[in-house]
Amino acid sequence: MEKKVKISALEVVGEATPPNARLNIRTVYRQEEFLLTAAHASLISAGMESEDKEDTGVVLGVDSVIDPWKEDFYRDVLREGPLGASPLIFPYTSANALAARLTIALGLKGQCITIASGPLSFLKALAYGYLLVGCGRVKKVLVGAVTEKAAATVTLGAGKGFFLNACVESRGVAGDATLLSSMDESFSFLGRAFDGLSAGQNIKAARDRNGSAVTFSLSI
Amino acid sequence: MMRRVVITGIGLLTPLDAGSGKEAFWSALTSGVNAVGEVTLFNTSGYSSSVAAEVKGFETGPKDRWHAFLDKAFTSAVEDSGLRGLPDGAGLILGTVLGGILKGEAAWKQGSSLPEEYRLSSGAGGLAETFFIRGPVTTVSTACASGTDAIGIALRLIQSGRADVMIAGGGDVLSEFAFSGFSSLNALTKDLVRPFAGGRTGLALGEGAAFLVIEEERHASKRLARAYCRISGYSSSADANHMTGPDKEARGLSKAIQAALDESECSRVDYVNAHGTGTPYNDLMETKAFKNVFGNEAYGIPVSSIKSMIGHSFGAAGAIEAAACVMVMERGLIPPTINLVERDPECDLDYCPAAARKTDVRSCLTVSAGFGGQNSALVLTGL
Numbered sequence: 288m289e290k291k292v293k294i295s296a297l298e299v300v301g302e303a304t305p306p307n308a309r310l311n312i313r314t315v316y317r318q319e320e321f322l323l324t325a326a327h328a329s330l331i332s333a334g335m336e337s338e339d340k341e342d343t344g345v346v347l348g349v350d351s352v353i354d355p356w357k358e359d360f361y362r363d364v365l366r367e368g369p370l371g372a373s374p375l376i377f378p379y380t381s382a383n384a385l386a387a388r389l390t391i392a393l394g395l396k397g398q399c400i401t402i403a404s405g406p407l408s409f410l411k412a413l414a415y416g417y418l419l420v421g422c423g424r425v426k427k428v429l430v431g432a433v434t435e436k437a438a439a440t441v442t443l444g445a446g447k448g449f450f451l452n453a454c455v456e457s458r459g460v461a462g463d464a465t466l467l468s469s470m471d472e473s474f475s476f477l478g479r480a481f482d483g484l485s486a487g488q489n490i491k492a493a494r495d496r497n498g499s500a501v502t503f504s505l506s507i
Numbered sequence: 508m509m510r511r512v513v514i515t516g517i518g519l520l521t522p523l524d525a526g527s528g529k530e531a532f533w534s535a536l537t538s539g540v541n542a543v544g545e546v547t548l549f550n551t552s553g554y555s556s557s558v559a560a561e562v563k564g565f566e567t568g569p570k571d572r573w574h575a576f577l578d579k580a581f582t583s584a585v586e587d588s589g590l591r592g593l594p595d596g597a598g599l600i601l602g603t604v605l606g607g608i609l610k611g612e613a614a615w616k617q618g619s620s621l622p623e624e625y626r627l628s629s630g631a632g633g634l635a636e637t638f639f640i641r642g643p644v645t646t647v648s649t650a651c652a653s654g655t656d657a658i659g660i661a662l663r664l665i666q667s668g669r670a671d672v673m674i675a676g677g678g679d680v681l682s683e684f685a686f687s688g689f690s691s692l693n694a695l696t697k698d699l700v701r702p703f704a705g706g707r708t709g710l711a712l713g714e715g716a717a718f719l720v721i722e723e724e725r726h727a728s729k730r731l732a733r734a735y736c737r738i739s740g741y742s743s744s745a746d747a748n749h750m751t752g753p754d755k756e757a758r759g760l761s762k763a764i765q766a767a768l769d770e771s772e773c774s775r776v777d778y779v780n781a782h783g784t785g786t787p788y789n790d791l792m793e794t795k796a797f798k799n800v801f802g803n804e805a806y807g808i809p810v811s812s813i814k815s816m817i818g819h820s821f822g823a824a825g826a827i828e829a830a831a832c833v834m835v836m837e838r839g840l841i842p843p844t845i846n847l848v849e850r851d852p853e854c855d856l857d858y859c860p861a862a863a864r865k866t867d868v869r870s871c872l873t874v875s876a877g878f879g880g881q882n883s884a885l886v887l888t889g890l
Contacts, residue, residue, distance in 0.1 A: 345745065349648075350628075351626075354621065357611065357684070358611075358615055360684075360688070361611070361612060361615050361684055361687075362615060364683070364684075364687045365615065365616065368553050369553040369554045369555075369687060369690060369691075370553075371687075372687035372688055372690060372691035373691060374688075374691040374692050377687075377688035377689075377691055377692065378750040378751050378878055378879070379750075380605075380684075380688065381604055381605075381648070381650050381877075381878050381879065382604070382627060382648035383648055383649045383650050383877070383878070383879050383881060384750070384878075384879060386649075386745075386879065387650075387745070387750060387878065387879025387880055387881070388750070388879075390745035390746075390747040390879070390880060391747050391748065391749070391750070391880070393747075394747050395745060395747060396744060396745050396746070396747045396759065396762070397744060397745065398742065398743045398744060398745075399649065399743060399744070399745035399879075399880075399881060400647060400649060400656060400660070400743065401647065401648050401649055402645060402646065402647060402648075403603075403606075403627040403628055403646045403647070403648045404628045404631070404644070404645050404646045405626070405628040405632075411645055415645075415660065415663075418663060418664070418667055418669070419663070421667075422663070422666070422667050424663070455669065456643040456645065456669075457642070457643065458598075458635070458640070458641050458642060458643070458644060459641055497628075497632045497635070497636075497644075498635070499643075499644055
């Protein structure tokens with residue numbers, strides 16, 4: 288049963304975002320900075336900045352963002368043997384590292400899930416976040432994604448002016464579904480969906496080359 | 508009314524059975540067989556440890572080791588469920604931490620580009636293609652809670668009506684990549700895994716895969732499927748504390764356990780399958796979590812860690828442990844925590860040391876915790 292869920296406007300932070308617009312926080316990688324800045328902006332936009340986030344969930348999509356970190360870690364091992372393994376970098380070689388960083392920096396202690404399903408990871412994260420809020424499992428969820436170039440976030444269950452009326456993952460959809468080859472493309476895709484909103488529901492669908500698809504409906 | 512969800516099939520591949528099937532797994536598990544031994548898959552010279560739990564003697568054929576593990580466990584689960592082909596709309600949720608890392612190691616050694624089989628998403632993608640899966644297909648990666656979370660997400664999809672049948676589980680392989688990382692954190696034991704024991708010295712890495720076939724209850728009974736038990740509760744939480752160390756007061760894990768119990772409407776359980784890695788911090792934290800949730804009743808609930816026998820298989824761990832719980836409930840026998848000789852006064856619960864214990868188990872809690880403060884809990888109950 289589909290339910291109307293509040294969704295905040297999409298925040299995207301990346302290389303093009305001026306440094307003075309980014310959160311001033313110590314990070315190991317710049318992608319953490321992108322994600323934390325976007326997430327912080329989403330929480331402010333949803334009016335959640337100063338509230339208790341004990342039960343706020345996180346669902347994050349990742350694809351290849353940590354691959355260079357894994358390669359760096361392993362090349363040091365190949366070059367220097369066991370002593371080349373960095374205990375600082377190793378925790379960042381797990382796909383959930385950025386979601387973990389988010390929870391630590393922003394005090395988000397609810398359900399924390401990382402989706403690693405290729406170019407559709409962000410939209411699949413949105414689908415799962417929508418399911419959690421729509422079914423009443425969680426009141427508020429921060430949904431986001433990170434690539435090497437940028438991070439994008441929205442909040443579900445809070446926000447002004449927009450609603451997510453449905454968001455479903457499926458397989459075998461073709462037709463009008465937009466083919467996405469990267470997660471960066473999914474940021475633009477969702478951004479256009481927000482920008483192009485008119486009265487009534489706006490149904491969009493995206494797919495990847497492996498046959499997965501996500502269909503969602505936004506409204507104002 | 509929330510749809511009820513049952514488990515109708517289990518399939519696993521672990522160091523105890525090497526792909527011989529769940530009966531071989533069960534026999535070794537309840538006999539307290541120790542699968543931790545000298546690593547043969549790569550050179551451990553220079554590392555502080557040389558032991559892990561490997562799947563030995565399993566023929567992978569032309570496939571990458573990880574994909575071969577997944578194929579075997581998946582096929583076994585579907586066969587066990589009695590499904591003749593997967594229904595349209597059946598989906599798959601796979602939990603994994605490092606996916607095709609062996610392909611990554613090879614590429615980095617050769618300086619070549621990363622192949623598709625390296626990608627975390629390629630495991631679920633490959634299974635979806637091979638087995639014509641037409642429903643939702645997702646890969647979840649929540650560190651060592653991945654397998655448990657995969658099952659939990661599948662539960663939610665069925666409860667919400669998105670699917671009637673889901674196959675959920677996890678898989679990971681042993682790699683020098685992971686071995687070197689855990690070694691750098693001084694987390695590896697040099698000999699045995701001693702969960703909850705005094706003087707415990709750390710974890711041993713493992714590998715494997717496991718899947719559960721999970722169905723909406725009426726869908727299962729309509730096709731006259733044998734249902735093992737229900738999944739009646741699930742939750743996850745974040746410690747929001749540290750990238751590798753758990754919250755020492757166990758607040759996050761306690762919260763996940765309590766939320767899963769609340770959903771299941773169980774106030775206590777007959778058995779707890781612990782995360783029980785054998786590290787000083789984790790085992791103490793878990794003990795605190797059980798006491799936080801169950802109070803004094805915690806002393807009367809048997810707890811055991813099968814990682815004492817099969818090591819820590821990352822994304823596979825939660826799924827293997829859930830499958831083990833299914834068998835515990837089916838057969839009324841709790842596997843032991845082996846190597847628990849010296850006691851730790853701060854870990855003073857009943858960890859079923861030494862030998863398997865015969866007892867009626869109508870409800871079971873299985874917990875997982877992972878890097879980054881991930882905590883997950885599943886509750887299984889009898890029909």
